[in-house]
Amino acid sequence: MTGMTIAEPGEGKNTLLAVEDLTVGFRTARGYADVLHAVSFRVEQGRTTCVVGESGSGKSVTCQAILGLVPRNGRRTGGRILFAGMDLAAADEATLERIRGRGIGMVFQDPLGSLNPLHTVGAQLRETLRLHTDLSELQRQKRALDLLAMVGIPEPEQRLASYVHQFSGGMAQRIMIAMALACEPQLLIADEPTTALDVTIQAQILDLLNRLKAELGMAILFITHDLGVVAEMADTVVVMRHGRVVETGPAARVLSAPEAPYTQTLLAAMPRLDVAAPVYRQRSAR
Amino acid sequence: MLGRHYLTKIVRGLLTIWIIVTFTFIALNLSGDPVDALVGDQASPEVIAHYREKFGLDRPLWQQYLAYLGSIAQGDFGLSLSDQQPAVSLIAAALPHTLRLGLLAFSVGLLLGIGLGIVAALNRNRPIDRFVMSFAVLGFSLPNFFLGILLILLFSLHWRLLPSSGDATIWHLILPAVTLGTHFAGTFARFTRSAMLEVLNKQYVVAARAKGVPRPRRVLWHALPNAAIPIITIIGLKLGDLVAGSIIVETVFAVPGVGRLLVNAVTSRDFALVQAILIMVSITMILANLAVDVIYTLIDPRMRAARAES
Ligand SMILES: Nc1ncnc2c1ncn2[C@@H]1O[C@H](COP(=O)(O)OP(=O)(O)OP(=O)(O)O)[C@@H](O)[C@H]1O
Numbered sequence: 064m065t066g067m068t069i070a071e072p073g074e075g076k077n078t079l080l081a082v083e084d085l086t087v088g089f090r091t092a093r094g095y096a097d098v099l100h101a102v103s104f105r106v107e108q109g110r111t112t113c114v115v116g117e118s119g120s121g122k123s124v125t126c127q128a129i130l131g132l133v134p135r136n137g138r139r140t141g142g143r144i145l146f147a148g149m150d151l152a153a154a155d156e157a158t159l160e161r162i163r164g165r166g167i168g169m170v171f172q173d174p175l176g177s178l179n180p181l182h183t184v185g186a187q188l189r190e191t192l193r194l195h196t197d198l199s200e201l202q203r204q205k206r207a208l209d210l211l212a213m214v215g216i217p218e219p220e221q222r223l224a225s226y227v228h229q230f231s232g233g234m235a236q237r238i239m240i241a242m243a244l245a246c247e248p249q250l251l252i253a254d255e256p257t258t259a260l261d262v263t264i265q266a267q268i269l270d271l272l273n274r275l276k277a278e279l280g281m282a283i284l285f286i287t288h289d290l291g292v293v294a295e296m297a298d299t300v301v302v303m304r305h306g307r308v309v310e311t312g313p314a315a316r317v318l319s320a321p322e323a324p325y326t327q328t329l330l331a332a333m334p335r336l337d338v339a340a341p342v343y344r345q346r347s348a349r
Numbered sequence: 350m351l352g353r354h355y356l357t358k359i360v361r362g363l364l365t366i367w368i369i370v371t372f373t374f375i376a377l378n379l380s381g382d383p384v385d386a387l388v389g390d391q392a393s394p395e396v397i398a399h400y401r402e403k404f405g406l407d408r409p410l411w412q413q414y415l416a417y418l419g420s421i422a423q424g425d426f427g428l429s430l431s432d433q434q435p436a437v438s439l440i441a442a443a444l445p446h447t448l449r450l451g452l453l454a455f456s457v458g459l460l461l462g463i464g465l466g467i468v469a470a471l472n473r474n475r476p477i478d479r480f481v482m483s484f485a486v487l488g489f490s491l492p493n494f495f496l497g498i499l500l501i502l503l504f505s506l507h508w509r510l511l512p513s514s515g516d517a518t519i520w521h522l523i524l525p526a527v528t529l530g531t532h533f534a535g536t537f538a539r540f541t542r543s544a545m546l547e548v549l550n551k552q553y554v555v556a557a558r559a560k561g562v563p564r565p566r567r568v569l570w571h572a573l574p575n576a577a578i579p580i581i582t583i584i585g586l587k588l589g590d591l592v593a594g595s596i597i598v599e600t601v602f603a604v605p606g607v608g609r610l611l612v613n614a615v616t617s618r619d620f621a622l623v624q625a626i627l628i629m630v631s632i633t634m635i636l637a638n639l640a641v642d643v644i645y646t647l648i649d650p651r652m653r654a655a656r657a658e659s
């Protein structure tokens with residue numbers, strides 16, 4: 064079928080996040096320009112939605128806008144962001160602060176840069192727990208240990224007392240995932256979480272995310288420009304270009320029978336189509 | 350090893366002191382005969398010769414130099430030429446005045462400067478930022494003596510609100526501390542602003558926001574400690590300005606501190622006293638440098654690791 068089913072109103076019983084006509088612009092030295100033009104898509108509960116598109120297509124700005132994190136020189140000029148029945152686009156900062164890290168967790172491309180170099184990893188993990196739960200100091204420490212174990216970090220006790228400079232990129236990304244999932248959010252936004260990592264580490268992180276998604280039943284909004292990753296992760300695909308959604312639909316359909324010319328070009332340009340294809344067959348068989 | 354790191358620093362510090370001792374020795378000898386200044390040009394040759402012998406000034410320069418190094422090594426800085434007291438005790442008497450004023454001015458400058466710098470950074474390019482930065486540039490570029498005299502004219506002579514001379518009470522300290530502190534506030538505000546602007550754009554501050562950390566905590570717990578590293582470097586460097594500034598301010602406000610002592614010692618060619626003060630100042634600077642180094646390692650685990658390795 065086509066991507067229309069996704070955008071159909073009234074269809075969204077299991078819709079966790081609905082981005083509707085999101086428009087964001089930036090003021091720069093060269094004047095004001097929109098970089099997102101009426102972007103719309105949905106994320107279903109417990110499913111993975113991948114946003115793909117070339118560099119500069121507006122993937123990161125979309126993520127930022129969902130959590131109200133658009134940089135200061137940018138502004139959302141239109142659209143709604145419906146999350147669990149609430150319009151985040153209309154929410155004030157205090158409300159957003161409660162959603163961030165609790166309803167929606169986020170991980171970034173640069174895990175080593177995402178951790179504060181002057182505080183221990185444990186302090187930063189416990190900080191998240193203190194912000195959003197009323198666990199006691201002791202319980203927070205215990206939960207932090209459990210979280211590290213959950214993301215597959217050995218010797219968690221020692222690791223909690225370590226600083227980011229003592230971690231590899233892959234380890235740091237596991238920490239970031241643990242931190243994003245600390246309060247069991249319904250949605251995890253991952254903005255190119257594996258782009259900065261080695262290929263083998265990348266595969267491990269993707270496996271981890273898929274496992275946690277199944278265990279915790281959360282939805283994932285996964286940003287990538289790698290169609291191989293899309294094939295491995297996505298239930299639904301959103302293809303973006305120049306700040307517009309050019310195609311959206313079930314991953315199996317978009318990858319096998321792309322409708323938009325741009326998606327076709329993307330797929331044709333993909334170096335590892337031969338690897339992605341079997342993966343996709345597996346998925347469509349479900 | 351950590352010990353080795355600091356040992357190197359201390360040795361380097363001692364070397365610096367030696368260079369300073371030597372340099373002042375040469376400079377002061379080149380600039381004229383201290384006995385002339387002491388006895389005046391009417392004195393008879395016998396009187397002059399008497400004093401020259403008494404202070405060892407009749408010996409060859411290199412002997413004077415070695416003798417001086419020797420006594421300094423034993424903590425003996427000699428007698429002040431003008432009033433025959435040990436230089437060290439003159440300094441000891443003046444030091445509390447300088448420390449009180451300096452610490453107060455430095456605290457004022459630090460708190461005001463860092464506070465204003467943060468406010469400016471958080472309001473980048475807004476009117477508040479422009480206002481704060483104008484103040485900073487003004488405070489930074491107004492010469493201490495000018496601001497001091499201006500404040501005396503306004504607050505002491507015109508409005509008669511505050512005393513302008515001495516440091517007997519806290520009220521006396523306000524004008525000199527504000528004069529000296531304004532200069533530092535200007536400097537620290539500018540550095541804090543730029544350090545904060547850089548740090549606030551770091552990924553970890555964005556990530557903190559993305560997990561729901563409210564702004565005050567983002568600024569104070571996530572950003573400020575990271576911005577503190579360059580700020581502390583500046584603090585260390587600016588301690589030299591504090592010494593220079595207090596010389597001016599103590600003179601303008603007639604505070605009987607080390608700064609004024611130095612000015613008097615230089616005008617009366619009080620060789621021993623000038624050297625003792627310069628050495629004290631350089632020891633202070635070296636200690637400040639060490640303190641900055643220790644603070645680095647307290648703040649930054651990467652520095653701790655690097656120090657432990659080297
Ligand atoms: N702070 C900003 N100021 C001005 N323009 C910006 C800013 N952030 C993003 N943009 C612009 O918005 C557009 C979309 O950027 P975005 O970062 O969302 O791209 P992306 O799809 O995430 O690309 P990449 O794959 O490189 O991460 C780009 O043209 C970019 O130049």
Ligand SMILES: [Mg+2]
Binds near residue numbers: 122123124254255
């Ligand atoms: Mg991006």
